[in-house]
Amino acid sequence: MFALVDCNNFFVSCERVFNPALWNKPVIVLSNNDGCAIARSSEVKKLGIGMGQPIFQIKDLVQKHNIQVYSANFTLYADLSHRVMETLRQFSPNIEVYSIDEAFLALSGISDLEEYGKRIRNTIWQWVGIPVSVGIAQTKTLAKAANEVAKKHPQYQGSLVIDANNRQQILSKIDVGDVWGVGRQYTKFLNRQGIYTAFDLANCDLAWARKNLSVSGERMVRELNGQSCISLNEIFLPQKEIACTRSFGHLMTDLSALKQAVATFTHRAAEKLRQQESVAWQVAVFIHTNRHRQQDWQYANYGISVLPIPSSYTPLLIKHAHAVLQRIYKSGYWYKKAGVILRGINSNQTVQLNLLTKPETYQDHKQIMPTMDGVNQKLGQDTLWLASMGVGERNWKMRQNHRSNNFTSKWEELVVVK
């Protein structure tokens, strides 16, 4: 048996934990650069504001309904996510943290699953202050489906178990597009074939699903019928790709400013790389202009640089990133966004050395970076940084005009009770 626990409007709920005045009020959390709505309270959803909707398009609604708007505060959200996950471990030793706001739990030997789901929900609410929905079923896909229904229909009070008795009835209520693994394109295709609900999909021919929706399609059909094909992934798997990409607060045209941004993104990505004890072979860089500004000349490009030996040494990675940038940069354009992606990631325990590179060089790298990471971890992000990231005003920095306090990570920003 699997349970899927999913936090409701997670980012909004996080803001509410430290600002209870926001309960029952319409609240929106914005994407980086204060661009789009990426989390909406139920009050906001009712107003018809969509996921990812640009905020400038809904200015009037925001004013009219006095919607509270926040910049994304990922430090806070990550911290609360951790609290939720730790609490969930009380309910099963086998847990897969699926995303910042979701986890799968393997359940066995529970006699009353209905009651167990409610208990999970109540405990998270009481201990962390975040409302969650719980779906329980024989497979992950069904647990997802149960969660979906539990969240949408108040009569289930946030928790639902799918079993052989109610499977058909529940699946018939779910749009096929809401099934885990069915996205925009597949929905269009399936609708054309006369398949509209999760139950329709469950009744598809396996070979047909395999042919038209690839192996993931066949798995979906099997899972919807109660045959578990996707197992619980409990162990930590290092990422195969690490990216840091940002839109700029202001359009930029200068190569030197872009170089600072790219150095900064490389630095962030390299920190993550070292954190998972990996090294990377390739540094990819892209830049592009603002596609929404049709009156501007448009340009976009990307390039890759391959390292002689895989590394996690920031200065070396920056050197390669800059070389790529130099190659793809064209003057005279207004750039809106840039990004750095590290690829070809391997464990730092099994580095393939290069015949032509002295091993000592590599040793140096091994010592400097952990020292820097250690200092930054202890004394705050960017206590130590590289000069190539820029020392003066960083005018490319993203906008973040409505951020809440770092209630859980900065002494100066703790909640004031009185």
Added chain:
DNA sequence: TCTGGGGTCCTAGGACCC
């Protein structure tokens, strides 16, 4: 004025090997 960021998996096709 203004439109996010970060991932994974699968498949087809090309290059190459013997």
Added chain:
DNA sequence: TCTGGGGTCCTAGGACCC
């Protein structure tokens, strides 16, 4: 008329997820 058979690795593009 008629040109083999069996593999691997890599990449790009498309689908999906949150």
